[in-house]
Amino acid sequence: MSLQNQSTTVLKVSNISKRFPGVQALLDVNFSLYKGEIHAIAGENGAGKSTFVKILAGLIKKDSGTIMRNNIPVEIHTNLDATKLGISFVHQDFGLIPQMKIAENFYLGTAFPIKKTKIQWHIAYAETSVWLNKFGLSKIDPRKPVSFFSPAQAQIFTITKAFSRNAEILILDEPTASLTSEEKDILFQALLHMKDQGISIVFITHKLEEISEIADRVTVMRDGKVINTSWVKDITVGSIIKLMTGKDVGAKYPKRNLALKDTISLQVKHLTSKKVKNINFDIYAGEIFGIIGLVGSGRTEFARVLCGVDPLESGKIILFNNEIKFRNIREAIEKGICLVPEDRRIQGLIMDFSVCENTVLTILKRLCYGFLPNIDKRRARKITQEFIDKFSIKVQNMDQKVKFLSGGNQQKVVLSKWLSTKVKVLVLDEVTKGIDVATKTEIYKILNKLAEQGMVIIMISSEVPEILGVCNRIGIFYKRQLQGILEAEKTNEEEVLKFMFGRGGA
Known part of the structure; x- marks a missing residue:
């Protein structure tokens, strides 16, 4: 991915450390983010990724180290501090209330348009629609409940909310975890649109193939430390895995067992319920x-x-030659x-x-x-x-x-x-x-x-x-x-x- 703003560092972190009881979660972490950059963070579970971004979002306090925002030293003690600095953290579970209207969710955490103590719903709906249109959700009625959204739409809507509050840095934690391939493509189009407008994005993912698809740079963490930061064009998925684990993990998928096709372990015959119809298959030993x-x-x-x-409405389940009910x-x-x-x-x-x-x-x-x-x-x-x-x-x-x-x-x-x-x-x-x-x-x-x-x-x-x-x-x-x-x-x-x-x- 080309990046035009390498000279503009919007966030720089130096020697950040954090210790929990019995665990050194982060040790001397250094990280930088350019204007209009999508910067991926990779690492095994427990590597320190979530702790690090939660410090940037004001959800956890650092023990030591410095944070620079546009070359000015800042302290981030709360999520409100981060918001004032233009940093928005988008949770994996979206942080939305499904039963409430889309417009109501859009204004949560900020002021509704009010006149003489009354919410001006026509303005709220109109403003929400404007923002929905900007991010490809033009056919969505803001009067509908948030539960109307698909997972991809909910993710994009959450990002839209952050953008509407003048966020200049977005932190996304596993944004594609619940998305289909098609929904992921929709989300990535929205992220590239934001990147083009100068928004900087920190992108945590376990799906390493997505890094080469969307990111400009990747930082690899292991055991609470930054191991490497590279331009994506200069590193392979295999190299990222080796940096994450500290070793060659060998084949991603182990060799399959040989199925004994003369021995059937499980038979499902004409299984039917209110939600599935006439399912039939056998599983071999x-x-x-x-x-x-x-x-x-x-x-x-x-x-x-x-x-x-x-x-179960009808059908049979036969396990090791015995029907079970x-x-x-x-x-x-x-x-x-x-x-x-x-x-x-x-x-x-x-x-x-x-x-x-x-x-x-x-x-x-x-x-x-x-x-x-x-x-x-x-x-x-x-x-x-x-x-x-x-x-x-x-x-x-x-x-x-x-x-x-x-x-x-x-x-x-x-x-x-x-x-x-x-x-x-x-x-x-x-x-x-x-x-x-x-x-x-x-x-x-x-x-x-x-x-x-x-x-x-x-x-x-x-x-x-x-x-x-x-x-x-x-x-x-x-x-x-x-x-x-x-x-x-x-x-x-x-x-x-x-x-x-x-x-x-x-």
């Missing part, structure tokens, strides 16, 4: 079966039915079918519980003894330590609250929680979402090993390269039906996309 589809295609809805979250998620778990949900923080973990408490949450009945149930804490800790060692979970100790772990380590705790049960079928919905490259590879190896040991693994993902790299076969959903099943080694990204858009076999 040793394979990882992938499921992909656009948002709303039925992929997640299918998983919810298979795991007892939503009711269940009426709810509790009975499904008892039959050995478990779901690792897409949102680990809300649906997968209790964030204020410790690593140990979350790990044994599903087996409390097994750990209880006595007339008045007491938990065998020694056994609970032994089981937790086994998983910490087995999955290389990075924790201070097992009593640490999971909310303080990186995303990758949180996901390993979710896996540990289910694997501590007698699980036979593990359904994983976006299991690597928001996780760094090296940890993704670790999780792929864990899933390979589990499949090799006889567990049925169903992996749902929105990332076509991932589903092709990890799975043996891929079931593709379209309009709440299974559009087709492809063998990963005999297909390619283009063919998978054709099926995803309902043009399979054409």
Whole structure:
């Protein structure tokens, strides 16, 4: 990407350090940002990326170091300080209130147009529409609730809000994590439009291919330190991974297991619910079966039915030659079918519980003894330590609250929680979402090993390269039906996309 304003540094950070109890989160971090630059920050989970940008946004106070804004030393103690300096932090969850109107959300945190104590809604709607038009949302009615937005539109709207408040520096934390490929393209067009107007953008992402697509420079962090800053044109994705991890991680996707096609582990026959229709497929012993589809295609809805979250209307589920039936998620778990949900923080973990408490949450009945149930804490800790060692979970100790772990380590705790049960079928919905490259590879190896040991693994993902790299076969959903099943080694990204858009076999 060309950059015309290298001589204009709008933000310069020198020797920033931050320590939390027992953890050196940042150490002597140096960083600069040019006017009209998109500057990516890459690093493994726990590298210090989020802590660093939260200091810039006034959400965390630095311990030491200096921040220069337009060559003037500044102190950022609060989010209001950052806003006054033209720095806006766009959260991954957008920070919007879905039930409120778009115009109401647009004015949250600032003054509504008021006359004689009354909100002038006609002005509010008109001003909101003007800003929506500027960023390609011209067909959106500001009177509609924010829940009307697609994820991409919600992300662009949040950026629009920041821009309307005279933001000159935007900090985006994983902005594409929940977006489809098409939605990502819409967002990137909006970012390039802002770049052309001189807005500087700090862009945190785990999707390294996006760095070469959108960024001018990339800074790599590891263990709280800046390891390298390069122009994107001068560095490869492989080099970024090596800088992130400190080592060559080898193949991104481990070698697939051989599926035993004469042994069927799971059969799904004519599975139908209110949200999916007539789903049929078999899973062979040793394979990882992938499921992909656009948002709303039925992929997640299918998983919810298979795991007892939503009711099954008709059809059969045959596991290891025995038909199994269940009426709810509790009975499904008892039959050995478990779901690792897409949102680990809300649906997968209790964030204020410790690593140990979350790990044994599903087996409390097994750990209880006595007339008045007491938990065998020694056994609970032994089981937790086994998983910490087995999955290389990075924790201070097992009593640490999971909310303080990186995303990758949180996901390993979710896996540990289910694997501590007698699980036979593990359904994983976006299991690597928001996780760094090296940890993704670790999780792929864990899933390979589990499949090799006889567990049925169903992996749902929105990332076509991932589903092709990890799975043996891929079931593709379209309009709440299974559009087709492809063998990963005999297909390619283009063919998978054709099926995803309902043009399979054409």
